[in-house]
Amino acid sequence: MSFDCSVAVIAGGLSFEREVSLRSGQRVADALRERGYRVGGLDADHQLVETLASGEFDVAFLALHGRFGEDGTVASILELLGFPYTGSSFDASRLAFDKLAAKSALRRAGLSVPSAIPLTEGALRELGVGALLDRAMEELGLPLVVKPNRGGSALGIRLIERPDQLPAALMAAFGYDDTVLLEQRVVGTELALSVVDGLATLPAVEIRPKEGWYDFSARYTHGAAEFRVPANLDPATATRCLESAHAAHLALGCRDISRVDAILTPEGTCQILEVNTGPGLTSTSLVPMAADAAGLTFSDLTTHLTDRAIARRPR
């Protein structure tokens, strides 16, 4: 451990997940201070480059979620500055953040992903693709999920059960990105699979809807889901899912930490929904929850990630 290190915890920014990011950042800063690091909190704003270039900090801890953060934007700046930071590189972050590109990479690596049809706003507006929406729905079947292609989040995501719900769902999703995916809805056990390099495998977290299926809008409703750590899976299945998650992490070139969201189908296939390179790090987020179940405190986790970044410091 490098107690003499000064850590810039970067959070906030212009992402739609700014608020959660600030909470993650606060939590990370508290945990690192508790372990004796010198810590400064930085908003990902216009002053960021200047502050980092001032030499005040030795390493950056990225607690960013969503666009202008988790998409690699800040990683690219840090790489340019030659500044060590936690988490995935620009390339991997960008790839993971683009759900469509990530799907291709995961599929090439032999992993299962739900089928999806991309729609761009330009194609809809200028090329009359709207006429093909019925065909897309036929191909994927209903219900289906409409989601922004980029945006590491359930923001703008809707479940479509009837064709007449599609236009409003597309309007909402295009609010977040100019490319939207119509994605096959996969039913099964929803899992959050944490991958932290250099640590023993962390247990899977199972997300259990309280009633019926896990409605995406219900993620914003009080007490809509419960969480089970470790997931209620037989050991062989759990291991297989965690191996898939690790393979996904490697396939996208992720580093240090990622959270792989997946669904285990009744047939036993682990379908990977997305790989988050900037997972939530609030006191109740899923990766810390998995770490806790494995006997690691939040301070252990953040210290581990910080030390990995410090070890990458140019000598």
Add this chain to the structure above:
Amino acid sequence: MPLSFCLMRADDPFRDRYARGTRSMTASEIRALFAVASRPEIVSLAGGMPFTAALPFDAVGDVLDEVLADEGPAALQYAGGQGDPRLREVLTELMRLEGIRGSGGDVVVTEGSQQALDLLSRMFCDPGDVIVAEGPSYVGALSAFSQYQVEVCHVPLDDDGLDPDSLAATLERLERDGRRVKFLYTVPNFHNPAGVTLAAGRRERVLEIARRHNVLVLEDNPYGLLGFEGDPPDALRALDPDNVVYLGSLSKVFCPGLRIGWALVPPALRERLILVKEAADLCSSSFTQAVAYRWFSSYPWRETLKGLREVYRERRDVMLDSLAEDVPAGVTWTRPAGGFYVWARLPDHLDARAMLAKAITARVAYVPGGAFYADGQGSSSMRLSYCFPPPDRIREGVRRLAGVIDEELALARALGGLPAEDPDSDQGRPAGWGGVQ
């Protein structure tokens, strides 16, 4: 992270214990968006913040010094629950400007008029009671009411404010249904969020209808002294002292940081309101009350107010001009004669809430209309504030917003939700209410 949002609540160890009135208070998508809207890169036409930078700070500083020098120990001490008697007298003088003849003895000072809304709801409302309010209505009032598990029943507005016929019909219907209406909540002047003013000719009628149905009127008037085109008609309280509770505020005519509002109540309500106030917080700040008293008794505050009015009038003009220049056909808006807000209505197929993410990406924010209704109306409307951003930012904000609406209209058309663009469509659209309900 969305899952984190979910977790913050789903994993909440106290979730089984919350009072019914606060259970619906949860994090939401829209809240997440507003966290970004506060960044300086974004032109926020969302918040209703007074432009405090226009205040004469040297003079305010002098008043603060005087309070400490002349009455420091008392100003830093607890005080009576009803409020500083000197301030209450000054407030009656302010109210006189709107035709109200009231006694300082019937004024209760509160922490902004927002607290008065809370205290009066607490005093009058049981779960299941009904409050009748304009639709749209001030979002802060709806929040205060919702804690007491009341049902808010909206009555539509038009360019002349609350529609008396609809009010009468609504009260009759509620009476037939055996519902208990505790009060009519109204913002008659320069309405938040609608920007309209209750016409003089309607005021007596509204009061008569309320009396006939034995419904108390809660008149919320924070913007009354911020008229740009002459003074608004006399306050409802001036016309009916016995059945109107008048809520005033220094937030817009001075500054919100002092947290000073007040209620002028019929004498029968006074003692109970004071007890409710004392139970809530013992008393309002002695210090800020002393500052406000001195400001309004010894400083030429009318000059400051005149300056503020001029600032807001210019911004209102810029916003209305920009809307007329930039916003695509099919969008209508109100033309406020004072206050802070314009209420704009998009073509029916557009959802202002769904459009907000795109607007914030384009670096402009507004408040989606649904926030101002307790019953899910208002999805194609939005509130635009001109009070805080300087004129060039307002111009830029409206330009960005217009671009977003253009894109959204094109997308809606492509998805079959709107008729194809008609090149001969009427560009001289009415700058009016457009039948917004």
